[in-house]
Amino acid sequence: MKNKRMKIARVEMDLSQEQLAELVGITRQTIGLIELGKYNPSLNLCIAICKALGKTLNDLFWEE
Template identity: 50%
Template sequence: MEGDRMSLKNRVKELRARFDLTQEQLAKKVGVTRQTIASIEKSSYTPSLFLALKICEVFHSKVEDVFWIE
């Protein structure tokens, strides 16, 4: 896998809109800053497994339905 440009993609922005949450509201629910949520949505930041699971809990979703490797 070395040399491959893999990145973690996600549906956080889409799900946040569906649940009518702002970045700030989601950030508060999972204990991070709004900037962290913005970075996750842009796939420029890879959340810890713990944070990813907390985000999935808010959306009542399985981790593989929210995050995937591309």
């Protein structure tokens, strides 16, 4: 399942995949894979992404 909410939050903050990756200490490829739904991030990584984007875990990662 693609993570469209994470991509939308990233774009709303005017961040590239590369910039978000730098903020959380991972590679751009990992951000791309998360957005495509091809990588299941750890809880710690999810929290770091949420902090960087000013969102909650529910906002970005909880399935509705």
